[in-house]
Amino acid sequence: MRASQFLLKTKKDDPAEAEIVSHRLMLRSGMIKKVAAGLYSWLPVGLRVFRKVESIVRDEMNKSGAMELLMPTAQPSDLWEESGRWNEFGPELMRFQDRHQRDFCLGPTHEEVITDIVRNEISSYKQLPVNLYQINTKFRDERRPRFGVIRTREFCMKDAYSFHSDEACLANTYQTMHDTYSNIFKRFGLKFRAVIADTGSIGGNSSHEFMVLAESGEDAIAFSDSSDYAANLEKAISLTEKPNDSSKETEKSSSVIATPNIKTIDQLTNFLKIDVQKTIKTLVVKNITNDKETFYALVLRGDHQLNEVKTKNHLKISGDLQFASDDEIKTLLGCHSGSIGPINLDVNLIIDTAAQNVKNFVCGANEDDKHIINANWSEVSNFETADIRNVLEGDLSPDGKGKIQIKRGIEVGHIFQLGTKYSESMRAKILDENGKDKLMHMGCYGIGIGRIVAAAIEQNNDEKGIIWPDSLAPFLVVIVPINLHKSELVRKTSEDLYNALQNSGYDTLLMDQENKRLGSMLADVELIGIPHIVVIGERDLNDGYIEYKQRLSSESRRIKLEETIKYIADEVQIIK
């Protein structure tokens, strides 16, 4: 591609709207342009990267034996009513009517449509398993789009759906997809981890998320420093700590003390000069089913944080966890939120496993401005114990090997074993070898295409701009001629090298804009992040040399002109 014929406009100033580095660099390098909140156009440079991501994903999917198809973005409500998700889905589902006032939605995902296809096309166990995928636009009306293309409303996703006659076969394909995804992210050259994940609104059993490690990531992931264990923080199991000194502690007898205006754990530990691990806090949540409100008191050690996902799963609550309001707490318990405690509390009690290990603790007395000291669980009857807290760095790994570390990541892929959730509601059946009806087992596997572009930038950038890995770069090589318009030798050499590189199959950009100076060309090239840079100037050319440098390093090397292509070929690193 010739720069003179390519839409390539960079900006010096950081755009005001962008916060995180990938968003800033994508806007500055002219990869994307915002159309509205959470809606972006991909400009030519950006689209080149986008297509590379797509083609690697497609290649690996095809290698795995999956078949590509294409489904519509707009979907009739009938299918969604059949699966039950027309009502289950919240405002994220973009609903609209056509000219005949028929209900439609923009697909946030395609389980319904694919299940409809497969139940019609496939009727025998002999046709299974199949794995069908598409690379297509999705729409989710996010409550808060942010971080550029990382969380948008309209986005492109590769989504695959597999169908099986039994669970074992599903597990097999699930593992194949796990391996396929690992290959994909290796080919991108990204640091990633596959973590155990919550299934959320998609439903189903087993699930892994593929996380690209980045400080700006929206998710926290917990993993062992000495084993394979890795899980989303939402899902990471907290081990009940090994008995320590406190287990030998003898139980004292409790007493109520005055704690005027003490409402938070911080105030409490300062006031009593005690260790935060000796405090217990109590949160009240409510669940509404069939118009009936049920309150639950959740009990945690003072330094621990509630894990909403674990709590919701334990209480079998779908939708958001609702906290009781101050008024509700006052009415229900007769005290304010800062004074609640598990002793003599007439609410369903759920005690976190770690909290249960504490002896002689301090907790609220269910009376304003009063706390109980030296309280013990022997004083409480009728409670459940559950793991409802977030793991902390340094906790024991649940597999017993090593300690937990916590890092942030961007979710770029997610695989699920759905089981029969959709085949049941949509009656997707086959005949088995005995001629009997049987529900198909289903898996689904997503990868965010645009999100990977942003995640790759989050992981690969410096003060000058983006540093693309070879596999994703919009151009693999760029030729930067000095005084193109003045030197016939420079012009001819640049053109010849450009043609030769193109013919050798390397995506090459020729900076042939006559009025551009070296500094401005290099600044653009570095901002855009082209990995291999060839500078051609008369000075070196008179000795038969060009100058080669990599985006990644500041060092430049003099290379014999005739060896240029071979040299670049040796430097390029693309995993096939």
Next chain:
RNA sequence: CGGGGCGUAGCGCAGCCUGGUAGCGCACUACACUGGGGGUGUAGUGGUCGCAGGUUCAAAUCCUGCCGUCCCGACCA
């Protein structure tokens, strides 16, 4: 959904407090010079000041409403 910020040329911003000719930098156009790290000069192009209403002789500026957009929050009792 709650709180806060911002909306003035393609981008980044000033002007608003104290009402009176709409400005600066980048980008863009033309010409000249320059030519190994975002060059210099001269001359230019480009704006319903987010929208609607109100106050006023007069509104980018003051008031009201709406819209858009960004950030934080939506567990930590």
